Amino acid sequence: MKYSRFDVFAVTLVAALACGSVVQSQQTDTSPRARLEATSTSSLGGPGSAQAQLEDDRLRRLNASRLPGWDAFVDPAETARERLHQQTGLNLSFDYQALYQQSTHSLTGTDDAASGQARVIGSWDLLNRGGSNTGSLVFILENRHRFGQPIAPSGLAGEIGYIGSTAVTFTDTDTTLSVAYWAQALAGGRAGFVAGRIDPGDYSDILGYVNPRTTFSNFSILFSPVLPIPDPGFGVAGGAFLTDQVYALGVVSDANGSLTDLEWFPGGAEFYTYAELGWTPARKKRYLTNVHLGLFHVDERTDAGVPSAKGVTVSANHTFENDLMVFGRLGWSEGTASIASRAINAGLMWRPGLYDDLFGLGVTVADPSDASLERQSTVEAFYRLDVSDNVALTADIQYLHNPGFNSTDPLVLGLRLRLNL
Numbered sequence: 001m002k003y004s005r006f007d008v009f010a011v012t013l014v015a016a017l018a019c020g021s022v023v024q025s026q027q028t029d030t031s032p033r034a035r036l037e038a039t040s041t042s043s044l045g046g047p048g049s050a051q052a053q054l055e056d057d058r059l060r061r062l063n064a065s066r067l068p069g070w071d072a073f074v075d076p077a078e079t080a081r082e083r084l085h086q087q088t089g090l091n092l093s094f095d096y097q098a099l100y101q102q103s104t105h106s107l108t109g110t111d112d113a114a115s116g117q118a119r120v121i122g123s124w125d126l127l128n129r130g131g132s133n134t135g136s137l138v139f140i141l142e143n144r145h146r147f148g149q150p151i152a153p154s155g156l157a158g159e160i161g162y163i164g165s166t167a168v169t170f171t172d173t174d175t176t177l178s179v180a181y182w183a184q185a186l187a188g189g190r191a192g193f194v195a196g197r198i199d200p201g202d203y204s205d206i207l208g209y210v211n212p213r214t215t216f217s218n219f220s221i222l223f224s225p226v227l228p229i230p231d232p233g234f235g236v237a238g239g240a241f242l243t244d245q246v247y248a249l250g251v252v253s254d255a256n257g258s259l260t261d262l263e264w265f266p267g268g269a270e271f272y273t274y275a276e277l278g279w280t281p282a283r284k285k286r287y288l289t290n291v292h293l294g295l296f297h298v299d300e301r302t303d304a305g306v307p308s309a310k311g312v313t314v315s316a317n318h319t320f321e322n323d324l325m326v327f328g329r330l331g332w333s334e335g336t337a338s339i340a341s342r343a344i345n346a347g348l349m350w351r352p353g354l355y356d357d358l359f360g361l362g363v364t365v366a367d368p369s370d371a372s373l374e375r376q377s378t379v380e381a382f383y384r385l386d387v388s389d390n391v392a393l394t395a396d397i398q399y400l401h402n403p404g405f406n407s408t409d410p411l412v413l414g415l416r417l418r419l420n421l
Contacts, residue, residue, distance in 0.1 A: 030062045032323055032351055036208055037284040043183075044192050044239050044249070045202030047287060048211035050121050050138050050179060054093050057420045060389045066355050067388040074390075077421060089125035089136075094118075095420035097213050099170045101153045103160045105410040113156040114147035115170045123183070132188040139180040144259075146172040153217075156412065161405030163368050163376055164339050165219040166398055166412050168212035173259045178232050190283070191240035197262070200253040201229045203237040204274045205294050207317040207327050208287030209349050209360070213418055214384065217396055221347065221362035221380045224313050225339040226331035228298045230272050233257025234264060241283055250275040255298050270299040288319040298337050309335025309369075323351040327362075333369065340366035340376075356386040368404055377401035382414075390420045 035056055036047070043051035061078060085091045098116040105111070119142040127135030146152050151159065153167030181196030194203075201223070209215050210222050223229065235253030242248060251274050256267035278292030294313040300306065311333030319325040328346040347362030364378045382396040396414035403410065 030059045032356065033288065033319070035059045036287040036319075040208070040287040041189065041284050043202075044194055044237060045199075046206035046210045047208060048213065049199070049202040050140050051123055051136075051183065053095075053211075053213075054091055054121055054123055057093050057095070057390070058091075060356070060420075063356065063389045065388050066386065070388060074421065081421075089129040091123045091125075093121045093420060095121065095213075095418060097170075097419075098147065098417045099153050099167055099217070099414060100147070100149075100416075101156055101167060101217075101412055101414040103156060103410045103412045105406065105408040106159050107161050107406060108159050110150055110159045112149045113151045113153040113159075113167075114149045115152035115154075115172050116145055116147055117169065118143045127184075133185045135182065135184045137180075138183050138194070140178045141175070142178055143175045144169075144171050144173045153414075160400070160403065160410045160412075162400050162403040162410070163370075163373070163405075164225060164378070166400075167217045167414070168219050168222060170217075171259070176259045177262065178259060187240070191238070193236060193238035195236040196234065197232060198235045198237060198251070198253060199232040200235060200237075200251050200257070200272055200274065203239075203249060203251040204229055204296070205276070205292075205313050205315055205329070207290060207315055207329075208319065209317065209325060209327055209347075213416075214392070214394075215349065215358070215360055216362055216380055216382060217414060217416070218362075218364075218378055218380045218398055220339070220343070220364040220366060220378045221345060224315070224329045224331035224345060225343045225364065225366045226311050226313065226333035226341065227274075227296060228272070228309050228333075228335075228337040228339075230255050230257040230298070231259050235272075244283070245279055245281060247278050247280070247286070248276065249278070255301055256304065267301055267303050270301050272296070272298045288325070289317065291316040298335075301337075306337050307335055309333055309337035311335075311338065325349045336369045338369050341369045341371075342367045356389070358382075358384040358386075360384075370404070373404040374402055376404055392418045394418070 039052040039055045042055040043049045100114040103111045124137045152172040153170040181194045183194045185192045233254030237251035239249035253272050255270040255272045274296040276294045280286045280290045297310040300308040313331040315329040317327035326348045331343045343366035345364035349360040361381045379399040384394040386392045394416040398412040401409050
């Protein structure tokens, strides 16, 4: 059965209005700026990493809800979850995302895509619980599945001849342990490392807007398309503040990472490596205002037939007092493992003052690593309507100018639902 945009929107809206809310608090600052400050100190990685997402969702649930009538309904579950955390150190969160996308032009006749993700996110403090140098076991167990369409949104780019991905993370890989690693804080929180099965994208070229489940969807807007970031795999990442404002961060991960294959380095000793030196006004403002230089290298993947690549990125973002964040990147790459050899992207996110709603606009211009293809441009805009503190609807539109293998310029319309508890 094929669903229209109206069908998907109606089902999504009904589901949103039938779900959760928050536990209110008068003691904790839960403003968007305060949440970004708190999440930046809770995780070595970016806003979409497991520990950062756990903290952001916890603080969001302390907001005064847009639908206060639903608070009493979910209060028992929220209270039980928080009690478990306080008694055992096990912090659990449950979320569900669904995304529908439709393109105005297709090369194959397939122009609709939809999928969902059900996730259990956990962080279990097992060492120095309540102290400054906590050691935690962090994991995400998830199920990704298609919704009534022949493809998931991750496959839509191939149907419309676009070089890249119109929907990061929205695949149909069934049940996977996407990450499972040890996270260790050091030096009173000024340094730390993670080791195990990690997502290298959580530690590569991070700015404060990078979260594919709550902001943009297109890879080339969230990241620089010169970065050949592999899927999750075994690796290690570490970072430290060298001064109160200067930090260093690095990651080494399996270049053949796979969401579905938990094998230990299946392609042998082939690595993706990224290192970053950055500046921020203060540790807690790393997501809000940041300037950094990143260097990367990915080894040749012999079995996959993908050559090596290396390059550099220069990235920055700044958040003004009116909750306007602006961002920009420059990137260069040598080798064909990356989507692009050169790229520039810029954009903004703005909170209009309506509850916790968010508007975003991003533009990327990239030269494909295949020199025979012409320059490709990507424009994405979204508006996230926060129905309550744990229910959000995001309407999204992408304009793909001069996609590598399509003579037309498609529009991709999207609607995303996120529920969290």
